[in-house]
Amino acid sequence: MDFEAVIGLEVHAQLSTESKIFCACSSKFGATPNANACPVCTGMPGVLPVLNRRVVEFAIRAAVATGCTVQRRSVFARKNYFYPDLPKAYQISQYELPIALGGHLDIEAGGVSKRVGITRIHMEEDAGKLIHGGSSAGSQGSLADLNRCSVPLIEIVSEPDMRTAEEASDYLRRLRDILVYLEVCDGNMEEGSFRCDANVSVRPRGQEKLGTRAELKNMNSFRNVEKAIEHEIRRQVELIEDGGTVVQETRLWDADRNETRSMRGKEEAHDYRYFPDPDLLPLVIADAWIDELRQTIPELPVPKSARFTERYGLTIYDASLLASVRALADFFEGAVAAFGKNPKTTANECIQWKDAILANAVSVETIGQVVEDRETGLISATAGKTLIEQSIATGKAVRVLREELGLTQMSDTGELEAVVAAVIAANPKEVEIYKGGKEGLLSFFVGQVMKETKGKANPKIVSEVCRKLLG
Amino acid sequence: MAISTDEVRHVARLARLALSDGELATLGGQLGQILDYVKQLDRLDTAGVLPTSHAVETGTPFREDVAVPFPDREALLANAPDREGDAFRVPRVIED
Numbered sequence: 058m059d060f061e062a063v064i065g066l067e068v069h070a071q072l073s074t075e076s077k078i079f080c081a082c083s084s085k086f087g088a089t090p091n092a093n094a095c096p097v098c099t100g101m102p103g104v105l106p107v108l109n110r111r112v113v114e115f116a117i118r119a120a121v122a123t124g125c126t127v128q129r130r131s132v133f134a135r136k137n138y139f140y141p142d143l144p145k146a147y148q149i150s151q152y153e154l155p156i157a158l159g160g161h162l163d164i165e166a167g168g169v170s171k172r173v174g175i176t177r178i179h180m181e182e183d184a185g186k187l188i189h190g191g192s193s194a195g196s197q198g199s200l201a202d203l204n205r206c207s208v209p210l211i212e213i214v215s216e217p218d219m220r221t222a223e224e225a226s227d228y229l230r231r232l233r234d235i236l237v238y239l240e241v242c243d244g245n246m247e248e249g250s251f252r253c254d255a256n257v258s259v260r261p262r263g264q265e266k267l268g269t270r271a272e273l274k275n276m277n278s279f280r281n282v283e284k285a286i287e288h289e290i291r292r293q294v295e296l297i298e299d300g301g302t303v304v305q306e307t308r309l310w311d312a313d314r315n316e317t318r319s320m321r322g323k324e325e326a327h328d329y330r331y332f333p334d335p336d337l338l339p340l341v342i343a344d345a346w347i348d349e350l351r352q353t354i355p356e357l358p359v360p361k362s363a364r365f366t367e368r369y370g371l372t373i374y375d376a377s378l379l380a381s382v383r384a385l386a387d388f389f390e391g392a393v394a395a396f397g398k399n400p401k402t403t404a405n406e407c408i409q410w411k412d413a414i415l416a417n418a419v420s421v422e423t424i425g426q427v428v429e430d431r432e433t434g435l436i437s438a439t440a441g442k443t444l445i446e447q448s449i450a451t452g453k454a455v456r457v458l459r460e461e462l463g464l465t466q467m468s469d470t471g472e473l474e475a476v477v478a479a480v481i482a483a484n485p486k487e488v489e490i491y492k493g494g495k496e497g498l499l500s501f502f503v504g505q506v507m508k509e510t511k512g513k514a515n516p517k518i519v520s521e522v523c524r525k526l527l528g
Numbered sequence: 529m530a531i532s533t534d535e536v537r538h539v540a541r542l543a544r545l546a547l548s549d550g551e552l553a554t555l556g557g558q559l560g561q562i563l564d565y566v567k568q569l570d571r572l573d574t575a576g577v578l579p580t581s582h583a584v585e586t587g588t589p590f591r592e593d594v595a596v597p598f599p600d601r602e603a604l605l606a607n608a609p610d611r612e613g614d615a616f617r618v619p620r621v622i623e624d
Contacts, residue, residue, distance in 0.1 A: 074593050081596040090614040091605065095598030101607065111593035132581060133588075139544055141618040187621060200615035328542055333581030341587030 058298070059262045062290040063270075064225045064255060065217035068232060069210050070242040071183065071250035072115045078182050078209035079106030079149065086248065090202035098182075098207035100145035106336055108133075112209040113340065115241035116156050116180050117350045119211055122235050122357060123175050125160030127347050131179075133337040136329045141201050142185040150212075152331040155179035156340065162215075162231055163359065166224040173228050174216030182207040211241075217256065217267070222286035226279050229253055230381075234358045238383045246278050255286055258303070259293045268293070269303040273317060276310045285310035289317050361386055369393065369400035378408055388414050388421060395425025402428045410445060418449050426455050434468040434515045435459070466515040470522060473506070473514055477522045480505045491527055499523055531556045531563070 077084050080097035097104045120127050134152040160175035185206035187199045213232065219225045233251055236242040244251045258270035273289055276282045288310075293303050308317040356364070358380045365376035365386075379389045389407045393400050406424050413419045427441040436444065436459060444455045444464060451458070459465055467473055480502055481488055491498040502523045506514055536556040540547045547555065598604075601614065610617040 076593050076595040081591070081594065082598060083595040085595075091601050091616070092614070093597070094601065094604055096604070099604055099607075101604075107591045108588050109593050110590035113590070137542075141616075141621060187618075188615065189621065198610070198612075198617045198619055199621045200612055201618055202615050328538075330542070335582070338582050338584060338586065338588040 060259045060290075060294045060297070061220055061262045062222075062286075062293075063217045063258050063260065063267055064219040064222075064286060066215045066219070066225060066228060067254045067256070068213045068215075068229070069183075069252040069254075070119070070213065070236050070244075072112055072209040072211060072241055073243055074109060074111045074115070074209055076109060077207040078109050078112050078180070079207055082204075082207070084208045086205075086250075088204050090200070091204060093204040094206065098144075099203055106149065106334075108337065108340065109209065112180060113156070113342070114350060115209075115239075116178060116211050117342070117347060118239050118354060119213070119236060119241055120157035120160065120178050121347070121351050122239055122354050123160040123162055123178070123213070123232075125157035125175060125178055127157050127342060128154065129342055129344070130154065131156045131340045131342075133180075133334045133340070134331045135334050136181075136331055138329060140184070141199060142187050142203075143206065144185075144201075144203065148182060148184065149334055149337070150181035150331075151179035154339075156342075162228060162235075164219075164224060164227045164231055166221065166227045171218070171224070173218040173224075176214045176216050178211055178213050181210050181212060183210050217258075222283045222290070225255060225286055226283040229279060229282060231358070234381050238355060238357055249277065252277070253282055255282065255289075257286055257289045257293070259290060259297070269305050271303065271305070271317075272307045274307060274309055274320075277312075281310060281312050284312075284315065285317060288315065292317065355383070365389075365404075369404065371401060371404050375401075375404045375408060379404060382411075382415065384415055385411060388424075391421035392424040392428070395421050396429040396432075399428055399432050402431060406441075406445075409442075413445075413449055419445065423448050423455050430456075430459065434518060435465055437464075437466060437515070440464040440466070463513070465513070467510055467513050468515040468518050470518060473510075473519055473522050474526065476506050476509050476514070477502070477519065477526050480509060481526060488527065499527070502527065531560045 074084055076082060077093075077098060080095050082093045082095050082098055085093070097106060117127050131151055132154040133149050135147040136150045136152070137147045139146050155177045157178040158176070160178070161172050162175060163170060163172050165171075183205050185201055185203040187201055189199045215228065219228060233242075233244045233246075236251070237244040242251060246252070253276060255273040255276070256270045257273060258268035260266065260268040271289060271293070273285050276285045289308065296303060307320045309320055310317050358377070362373070362377040362380035365371050365380055366373055369376075371379070380386050385407060389404060392403045392407060396403070403424060406428060407414060410419050410424065414424075423445060427436070427444055430436045431438060431441050440459075443462070444458050447453070447458050447462065448455050453461075484502070484505070487498055487501055491502075499520065503516060503519050506519045506523065507516060533552050533556055536552050536559065537547070539559075540552070540555075605611045605614070605616065608616045
C-alpha cells in the first residue's frame with residue numbers, strides 16, 4: 058500500500074529579553090544555579106506575576122511576520138502538573154485564547170512551493186532544569202536549578218500541512234530565519250533556545266481521515282528533526298504493513314542509536330486542568346500598538362531574496378543563501394555599495410567568506426576592494442583569496458597587502474605586448490602550427506607568457522594580446 | 529450529582545493525594561454536594577455572555593524589560609527541605 062505522512066510542528070522559541078516573563082530575574086543563560094531566581098519564579102506564597110511588556114512585543118512581531126492575526130484580548134491560563142522543575146506546580150501559558158491565530162509560512166522543498174498554515178502562537182514560561190543523580194558521586198536525588206524557570210517562550214503551532222521530513226525541515230529553517238531576523242530569538246537549537254516537537258502520522262494515500270499520531274521530542278538539530286521524522290514515518294508504515302496499529306504516544310529521538318523510543322509510563326494522567334490564571338488579568342492589545350510594531354518588521358528573507366535576484370541578478374540559490382541571515386545580507390549590500398559593478402562576484406565572495414563575515418573578521422571594504430581589483434584586472438581570483446586570508450590574519454588593508462605581497466597583476470597592454478612578442482619570436486614552430494588553424498595552441502602561448510611573468514600577468518589580457526599579435 | 533469512586537481516585541492522583549477507601553467515599557459524596565451547589569448557576573441564561581475570568585477588564589499591567597537580580601539566593605534555598613550546593617535537592621526523578 059502507498060502511504061503518505063502527515064506532519065505538524067510545535068516550535069518553542071525562547072525570546073531574547075533581558076528579564077523573565079513575569080519577574081525581573083535575568084533570563085540570560087549560564088549563571089550559577091539559582092542565581093537568576095526570586096520569590097516569584099520559585100512560586101513562593103503571596104507573590105504576583107507581572108507581565109514583561111517586551112515579551113508581548115516580541116510575540117506580536119513574530120505573529121505579524123508569520124501572517125497571524127493578533128488577538129485584541131488574550132488570556133493566560135494555568136497548566137497544572139507536578140514536576141520539580143516547576144515549583145508552582147503549574148506553568149503559566151495561554152490556552153483557549155492565545156495571542157495570535159491563523160498565519161502561514163511559505164516553504165519550498167524538492168522543488169515544490171507550498172503554504173504551511175500556522176494554527177496559533179501563544180506565550181508561556183519555560184520550566185527549570187533538573188540534574189539527575191546530583192552533582193557528585195554518591196549524591197542522592199535530583200538537583201533543581203530554576204534559572205530557566207519563567208524565561209519567556211512563544212510556542213508556534215503549525216497545521217498538519219507537511220508531508221515529508223524535508224518539508225518539515227524547510228519550514229523549521231524558514232521559521233528560525235524569520236525569528237532571528239526579527240531579533241526576538243537567537244535561534245540556537247543546540248542550546249535549546251529554539252526547540253521543536255513533531256506530530257507525525259501516516260495514512261494510505263488518498264484517504265482523508267488522519268492516522269493516529271506520535272509526538273516526537275528531543276531533536277536538537279535540523280538534521281535530527283529530519284532524521285527522526287523519516288525514521289518515525291518508516292516505523293509507522295512498517296508497523297501497519299505488519300498488521301499492527303500505531304498508538305498515540307510521545308516518543309523520544311535517540312540520536313546515538315538513530316531511533317525513536319516510546320516514553321512509556323510518562324503518559325499517565327496528562328490531565329492539565331487548564332483554567333484562567335486569577336493572578337493575571339486578560340491581556341488587552343490596542344490596534345495602535347500592533348500597527349506601531351508592524352512598522353518595525355524588517356524586510357524578511359523571502360522578499361529580500363526575491364529583490365536580490367531581481368536587482369543584482371543573483372541566482373535564486375545564492376540570493377536565498379545570502380538573505381537567510383540578516384547580518385550576511387546587510388554585509389552583501391554594504392559590499393555592493395562599496396563596489397557595485399559586479400554584485401555576482403561580491404555575492405560569491407560573501408558566500409565563500411560567510412563564517413568570517415558573521416564573526417566580524419572581514420570588513421565590507423575588504424570584500425568590496427577585492428571584487429573591484431579583480432574586476433579591473435589588478436589581481437587574479439587566487440590572489441583575491443590570498444589577500445582576504447592575509448587581511449584576516451594580519452588585520453592589514455587588502456590594498457596595502459597587495460603591494461607588500463606583490464600580487465598586483467600586469468594588466469598594462471603595452472607592457473604585456475613586449476613579453477608576448479618575445480614569446481612568439483622564441484617559438485616559431487608553434488606559431489606556424491597555430492596559423493595553420495590549430496587555435497587550441499593559444500593556451501600554449503598564454504602559458505609561456507605566464508611563465509615569463511612569474512604568474513603575475515593578467516591571463517585574460519594576455520590571451521587577448523596573444524590573439525592579436527598572432528592574428 | 530454523583531461522582532464515581534474512579535473519578536475521585538483520578539482527581540486525588542492528580543493532586544498527589546493518597547486516600548483510603550473510606551476517604552474516597554466520603555470525599556466523593558462531598559465533591560458531589562459542591563458540584564450540586566455550583567450547578568445552581570445553570571439556571572442562568574448565559575447565551576451571548578463571554579466567559580468571565582476576572583471581574584475587571586482593564587487589561588493586565590506591564591513591567592518594563594529590565595533585569596533586577598534578586599539578592600538573596602540563600603533565603604530561597606532556606607525555604608526548601610533539602611539542597612546541594614546552590615541547587616534545590618528533590619527526590620530523584622527517573623527520566624527515561
